[in-house]
């Protein structure tokens with residue numbers, strides 16, 4: 622067999638093996654089985670693939686009630702009013718009724734439109750925090766107060782001090798594994814943290830903000846870091862040779 626042809630075949634084999642592990646189609650999520658916690662009014666929209674929360678009140682969560690590490694959730698979020706300027710977002714690793722659980726342990730991704738002093742300084746922008754206590758209408762939820770066991774872990778790269786806009790739809794994409802959490806807004810990576818995270822549900826979160834629509838919700842498995850089999854490693858030089866030949870050809 623000629624070396625060129627051999628390289629080409631091996632290269633194709635390796636590329637094929639890699640692409641099959643990386644390609645899975647996101648699936649629409651049926652929100653009719655999700656659970657509401659707190660003082661919110663989560664109204665399912667036609668088709669059960671969107672939900673709108675209507676109350677300007679204390680923290681509220683709408684969650685899928687299942688361990689969700691190893692998946693990514695995506696969709697669109699829109700505040701469908703000009704009224705108010707408070708918190709919209711998500712929870713990860715949440716267990717049912719964690720809002721009122723003093724030994725909770727989950728991640729809170731929240732995004733405030735405007736700066737506002739209420740229970741301390743509520744800061745506009747997108748951030749991720751760890752919550753390990755009851756999350757009520759207090760400085761824990763409002764200003765990420767460590768004395769209330771709400772510890773801010775990071776602020777977003779571009780949106781860390783930028784509020785969301787009224788009547789504007791944002792694409793979101795959240796990856797949740799036991800060791801990595803990443804949040805993309807409009808396709809741009811805004812948050813990426815590593816650690817040892819507690820398992821639990823994906824949820825939507827609102828605090829003191831009404832008319833928040835979550836739509837087009839999809840879920841996909843996150844390809845785990847697949848160990849490369851020894852045989853494939855042996856073929857790696859052939860793959861490099863194949864790429865080299867392609868480069869030379871251009």
Ligand SMILES: [Ca+2]
Pocket residue numbers: 702703704705706734787
């Ligand atoms: Ca507003």
Ligand SMILES: [Ca+2]
Pocket residue numbers: 705706707737829
């Ligand atoms: Ca406000």
Ligand SMILES: [Ca+2]
Pocket residue numbers: 677678705706707828829830
């Ligand atoms: Ca409010």
